[in-house]
Amino acid sequence: DAGVIQSPRHEVTEMGQEVTLRCKPISGHNSLFWYRQTMMRGLELLIYFNNNVPIDDSGMPEDRFSAKMPNASFSTLKIQPSEPRDSAVYFCASSFATGGGQPQHFGDGTRLSIL
Amino acid sequence: GDSVTQMEGPVTLSEEAFLTINCTYTATGYPSLFWYVQYPGEGLQLLLKATKADDKGSNKGFEATYRKETTSFHLEKGSVQVSDSAVYFCALSDGGAGNMLTFGGGTRLMVKP
Numbered sequence: 531d532a533g534v535i536q537s538p539r540h541e542v543t544e545m546g547q548e549v550t551l552r553c554k555p556i557s558g559h560n561s562l563f564w565y566r567q568t569m570m571r572g573l574e575l576l577i578y579f580n581n582n583v584p585i586d587d588s589g590m591p592e593d594r595f596s597a598k599m600p601n602a603s604f605s606t607l608k609i610q611p612s613e614p615r616d617s618a619v620y621f622c623a624s625s626f627a628t629g630g631g632q633p634q635h636f637g638d639g640t641r642l643s644i645l
Numbered sequence: 646g647d648s649v650t651q652m653e654g655p656v657t658l659s660e661e662a663f664l665t666i667n668c669t670y671t672a673t674g675y676p677s678l679f680w681y682v683q684y685p686g687e688g689l690q691l692l693l694k695a696t697k698a699d700d701k702g703s704n705k706g707f708e709a710t711y712r713k714e715t716t717s718f719h720l721e722k723g724s725v726q727v728s729d730s731a732v733y734f735c736a737l738s739d740g741g742a743g744n745m746l747t748f749g750g751g752t753r754l755m756v757k758p
Contacts, residue, residue, distance in 0.1 A: 625744040635687035
């Protein structure tokens with residue numbers, strides 16, 4: 531079975547540019563999570579969706595970040611405008627939410643570098 | 646709120662040594678507990694899990710037992726290999742909406758030949 535698929539795997543762009551990260555969750559999963567990982571701050575939850583609805587976006591750093599989930603098989607995380615401090619690895623994860631006990635499955639991440 | 650505390654790394658061991666990575670948690674109710682492993686350049690992979698007290702999760706020679714009395718879920722392996730070098734994360738899910746996970750800070754393991 532295909533796992534969580536993220537694209538692109540690597541992104542290098544200049545500050546001020548718009549960046550869009552994409553995620554395809556595992557088919558049948560109804561929860562989707564976006565994380566950011568840096569050496570300084572470790573793994574941070576940015577936002578999560580349940581049944582395509584954003585449930586908790588308290589981890590989104592600021593208004594420059596936005597996330598959407600237009601359907602059960604696709605989500606985007608957008609940064610506009612991007613800044614060098616946004617450089618990190620961004621992970622998407624999905625899960626079948628049954629009230630506990632089910633793990634999250636992670637993609638391989640997008641390594642983002644803002645110059 | 647929920648929290649997970651792991652021993653700080655890095656942990657450096659020689660091949661075939663015994664491994665213990667400590668993990669303790671704070672949570673209301675009866676959480677499910679997980680260990681994830683992250684190899685360089687990859688995402689987090691589920692290593693093992695336990696969903697109730699006294700359950701033992703195991704996979705690839707790794708084991709962890711859900712100890713409710715000590716609120717712990719320590720990861721152990723009897724004989725580590727160089728290929729086990731990675732970052733290990735302990736996590737819990739309190740069963741709330743969406744299967745949110747609370748992660749520990751991660752422990753880097755380095756195994757030398």
